[in-house]
Amino acid sequence: MPRWESDAQGRLERAALELFETQGFERTSVAQIARTAGLTERSFYRYFPDKREVLFADNELEAHLVAQVEAADPTLSPIEALLTALGTADEVFHPRDFLLRRIKVIAANPALAERDLIKLADIADALARALERRGVEPGKARFIIDVAIAISRRATSRWLAEPDTALSELVAQAAAELCETVTPPAPTVR
Amino acid sequence: MPRWESDAQGRLERAALELFETQGFERTSVAQIARTAGLTERSFYRYFPDKREVLFADNELEAHLVAQVEAADPTLSPIEALLTALGTADEVFHPRDFLLRRIKVIAANPALAERDLIKLADIADALARALERRGVEPGKARFIIDVAIAISRRATSRWLAEPDTALSELVAQAAAELCETVTPPAPTVR
Known part of the structure; x- marks a missing residue:
């Protein structure tokens, strides 16, 4: 780069x-x-x-994700629009080695860890407003964002560990895993 | 006391x-x-x-939730144990009127809003450790916690607005809503 x-x-x-x-x-x-x-x-x-x-200068990420949600095909459901956007985050990420080192430094320092939480909350707020502009009711938009962030965090931590799989693919996998996680296994028929 | x-x-x-x-x-x-x-x-x-x-003195909530997860039936899946615990949060909540006023005051002040994020992250960390003690792998535990928090936030905001429905019932509803949200509707057969 x-x-x-x-x-x-x-x-x-x-x-x-x-x-x-x-x-x-x-x-x-x-x-x-x-x-x-x-x-x-x-x-x-x-x-x-x-x-x-x-370590938190990348307003680029927020702007990128919001632009992706805004540009998403109107026929996509809100969660599909969001997950598609999150699957493209690697386009604006720093190099993987920088991200891995950054995570460790942030985890080791409470002031940085707090800043990280605030940054994530800001991105979530911006994305919630983007969903509202697509006509999603605010309470529902917040719920969808929280769910998408759970999926995205799962996918990103795998992506950092598995350089060979595309982020968008890992996002799709985590979304599938989500439903399995929440739905209890069907009772065995006797 | x-x-x-x-x-x-x-x-x-x-x-x-x-x-x-x-x-x-x-x-x-x-x-x-x-x-x-x-x-x-x-x-x-x-x-x-x-x-x-x-406004953040209720360590009681964290202790209560962790104790509930630890006491949960070992046959429950991790997400079931967590959602059951979160559905009992109203047992240690302040009165609803206090909570509603508290939310407004926190939202109006950035220092309090930051403190709120940190508090929630602390509770999430404590719950992740509780799941790990039930044998859940750390990455999976974090994912399940993130998902459960999304469900819990959705349920709690409804519970605040709908005094007549039990929190545990609203948690179950939000969990059901989650899967519908993530799974795209089946394509129409022509």
């Missing part, structure tokens, strides 16, 4: 991730991140309000 | 909720909350570390 490799924002993200890994989030300063990226502190603040935000 | 102690906590919670409603979370001080409840600031800090925590 040459464009991502070369841009200042990407350099800051990679520098921050590396510093958070090696010396911890708390002990890393904005000045250090900028220096490691070969940039000034001022450049840092052009991209991020503070160091907690460095 | 002696009755007077839990009553003091309840008085502080009700006083805080009322002050947050009438003058906003930001403009309310711990001193005011304590005074309105007829208690000292020192008493306040016996129950809560700070004013953001006043």
Whole structure:
């Protein structure tokens, strides 16, 4: 991904991730991140309000998913539109290695873990509004989003572990697994 | 807990909720909350570390749900154990009127909304560990929890609006709705 490799924002993200890994989030300063990226502190603040935000810059993901839901074939059911959109998230994801390292850094730091929850909630809210614009009643839209996020989290964690399967395929698998999970097995006929 | 102690906590919670409603979370001080409840600031800090925590004191809910999952019949599937537990949450809920007012206050204040997300994530983590103790593989446990939370949120928001239906009944309805939502309608045979 040459464009991502070369841009200042990407350099800051990679520098921050590396510093958070090696010396911890708390002990890393904005000045250090900028220096490691070969940039000034001022450049840092052009991209991020503070160091907690460095790993959460991808508004691209939210915008991408909302655009996908909006562009979805009107004959698709709300959940189909949503799952199709979520199955294309890998188009805007960072490289897999970056994502795996990022997950570990976030899990190790409560401030980052909180930011991650808030970010996910923001994406969920944006997607709920996109479903409402397709005519889905708000309570139902929220339910469908919660279900789709459960499916998407399941699929994404597998995708990170199984590089050879397409994300869209893993989303379809998790959706199928969902129904099996919820429906109790049919009683044995005697 | 002696009755007077839990009553003091309840008085502080009700006083805080009322002050947050009438003058906003930001403009309310711990001193005011304590005074309105007829208690000292020192008493306040016996129950809560700070004013953001006043509306999130119900560790009772997490403990109740975990205990229910642990006590569930071993022949129940993981999702059945979880949904049965979630269907009993009303046993430890605050009165409905308090919950409805609390939801509005939380939605109106980003600091409280963040705290709410973290609280829910903590409950989810505790329930995932409870499922793992029942022998469920961690990735699967997380998936089942996410799905059960989607169902529970749908059921609880209906329960708040429809006082006459039991929460356990609404949980069962939402679980049934889930499968219909995910499974596309069978194609019409021509």
